[in-house]
Amino acid sequence: MNAAVAVVVTVGADARSVRLQPVDTAGEPVGVPEQHGLDGFADRVRVLEAAPGPRLRWVWDDTAIRYPLLLERGVRVDRCVDLRLSRAILRASAITSATPFALAPPSEWDAPRPVALDAATQSPRAPQADALFDLDFAAAPPAAEPALSAGPGAEPTPDSAPDWSQLRTGSGVSPEISGVIPVEPGRPNNSARTHLTNPSLTNPTTRTAERTAPALDPLTEHRAQLAAVAAVAGAAPHDAARLRLLLAAESAGALAAAEMRHVGIPWRADRHDALLTAALGPRPTRLGDRPERLEELLVRIRTALGDPAANPDSPAELVKSLQRAGLRVRTTRQWELERIEHPVIEPLLQYKKLSRLMTANGWAWLDAWVADGRFRPVYLPGGVVTGRWASEGGGALQLPHQVRSAVVADDGWCFVVADASQLEPRILAALSGDAAMAAAGRGRDLYDGIVASGAIDTRAHAKVGMLGAMYGATQGDGGRMLPRLARAFPAAVSYVETAARAGERGDRVSTRLGRTSPRPGDDWLDLQDASRADGAVEPLQVRARAEARSWGRFTRNFVVQGTAAEWALCWLAELRRRLWALPADPTDAAAAETSQVADPDARLERRPHLAFFLHDEVMIHTPLSAADAVAAEVREAAAAAGRILFPGADIDFPVTVATVDSYDRAK
């Protein structure tokens, strides 16, 4: 019998009982299942995570729902399989598209994810002691093809595997547990927000299909997912390996997301309030009143327009007011207004700026989202089709620079903030194997390198040219640079051009690790068909052509943005593992040597931890004493991410690192 490498977690319908079933590399049960209550579950996970030998992988339906149960109890896990996220990838990927798993009709597993658990129940508990973790995410040295120790296929040595014969069997608990995963009590789902999940899950082809009866058994689902990857491993071992890496990285990201929500972003409400007051005036006491500064600006706007009813809060009304005053504007967009000479422009732009600050990140935001000195947004791993994260609530991924001075590290702590320099063009260089572009970026700013190559005259032109190539710009400076870039970097440019043409045909494209773009919608397909039919009128053909190009720009960008997201996930997963391996107190050499089981500071929030992640940027909240070590790990994790994703490709992925006490001081 194979050894247990993972444990499938099934939560009962009452959300209080948990069944743990050890499984082997094929997902087949080995050993006796256990029954636990939630506290017993957490205790058991703590013990098993601290055991010597390879870490187990916890297999559950949804990290965002299950992991908070552990974090609230002071338990961190090293690795998991997030079945919902993995399923979305496997069902959509071109690599597994011919498997029964991908061809089966949608099930309840494909339903929109329930809203994440409310964190209000998170309460500080006594520090728990005994955890020793060693995430072996992609720990193997790079090989000719992706190093893939991360997948569930990794074989532990039999003698190091956990001895499940020692496990207690659940006594006094019904052995029969419903396979139905309850929808957790979250906020009522009555918001205008309609897609909480990757749109590829809810695209027309699956949305309209009939759903089979619910069968939410994690054990069955896990086995099916492993089988889907195994089915392609024979004919396409490298593709299967990449997919395994993607699943491991996606799941590791889900762990990081839950942990970041758990610990929160340190937020000084007093500083935030002070900056709001400085910009807007004191907080109005009556709801709906404008603050002083906005009121003053409103008077100036109305005076300048000679229109006592002018309303800058309504774009439609404002355009009419401006036109009545003789200004030739079609919209009220900032860049259009900036070009006009008129006394109203200055106060109007200022009004819009301050109004934006107040409505998006003003006092109401502070009341709603900051509690106990922390901002805890909901991160949605895989929330963007390309694989980027989305967020829900508080606009976590759009924090304006204006308010970042309120993000202040705790006393005796600091932030290590790092971002990957020119990530997307470097990703494109690696994806396409463009040696000239790789050379341009080696050991220096990539855009400077492009200028040095003689292809483009200035750094600014190099930047908009590269962005234009990756976004599909046809006009302006971005579009004008394209021929020169194509001459100097033919492999890179033809790579994105090929992706664009695929999209224009309605074909799908894939990232490095196998995340595949959604099919175009039925409307798009119908339009293309109609434009090709006999007697199609020209306006229809023009529209179809425009839509085709638009979808081509999406697929063009998908391969780059999506692969960049994969790099970032690998960076994050590596970093998460490395941070946990740091000694709690780096000045204590003895502690570094001895096991963390005895570490009294085993809680995540008492050690250097990830606090924020933004596409190509991470923020770590760390004790001052560990800041240098953290900065080193950030750089090494970035280098490791490059090796994992592009083994043997000599591409630099430099990161800029800043150690600061508040977020506004980074960059």
Added chain:
DNA sequence: CTGCTCGGCGCG
């Protein structure tokens, strides 16, 4: 009143 789209703008 709710539910929805849109314009505008914040982030990468």
Added chain:
DNA sequence: AAAGCGCGCCGAGCAG
């Protein structure tokens, strides 16, 4: 300088 990707959120305004 202002078109070229991916998001979330806000208020206004409209339909029901």
